[in-house]
Amino acid sequence: MNEQSIESLVRGILKDMNSGTSPAATETTVSSGAATVADYPIAKNHPDWIKTNTGKTLDDITLENVLNGSLTPDDLKITPRILKAQGEIATSAGRKTISNNFDRASELTAVPDARVLEMYNALRPYRSSKQELLDIASELETKYDAKISAAYVREAAEYYEKRKKLKGDN
Numbered sequence: 001m002n003e004q005s006i007e008s009l010v011r012g013i014l015k016d017m018n019s020g021t022s023p024a025a026t027e028t029t030v031s032s033g034a035a036t037v038a039d040y041p042i043a044k045n046h047p048d049w050i051k052t053n054t055g056k057t058l059d060d061i062t063l064e065n066v067l068n069g070s071l072t073p074d075d076l077k078i079t080p081r082i083l084k085a086q087g088e089i090a091t092s093a094g095r096k097t098i099s100n101n102f103d104r105a106s107e108l109t110a111v112p113d114a115r116v117l118e119m120y121n122a123l124r125p126y127r128s129s130k131q132e133l134l135d136i137a138s139e140l141e142t143k144y145d146a147k148i149s150a151a152y153v154r155e156a157a158e159y160y161e162k163r164k165k166l167k168g169d170n
Contacts, residue, residue: 111140137157
């Protein structure tokens with residue numbers, strides 16, 4: 001496979017990932033009003049919406065820039081706004097549950113990756129006390145303004161308590 005074929009493949013994958021739910025290239029400004037089904041896939045229909053927090057555009061995401069070190073992992077992280085636009089598209093398509101998932105994901109972009117993994121592990125059965133889970137919920141809500149995610153963690157704390165899935169219950 002030659003370099004041109006590889007670059008074409010990488011660009012195609014990145015465009016597919018961005019038009020769905022993947023943490024590929026992202027954006028900062030979306031047109032006024034809610035995005036609709038007609039806007040999907042965003043990478044194809046509105047590449048101008050796509051801009052990363054570091055200022056990269058979809059056109060900046062090339063194999064050449066990967067190979068020459070011009071792109072970093074931070075250049076490929078999805079932004080809250082593109083997740084919200086995806087949620088608006090899901091709502092427009094009558095997929096409210098998926099829209100809610102995009103809203104929650106949008107909130108979590110503010111939480112550092114390492115902390116997300118710590119929270120994930122803390123949410124596994126028997127890993128945390130109820131108070132530890134409530135502390136995580138409070139952190140999500142107050143430090144990161146992640147109210148939807150905080151509500152999920154509080155719900156998990158209640159559920160784990162009822163089902164005896166808290167640390168020390170086993």
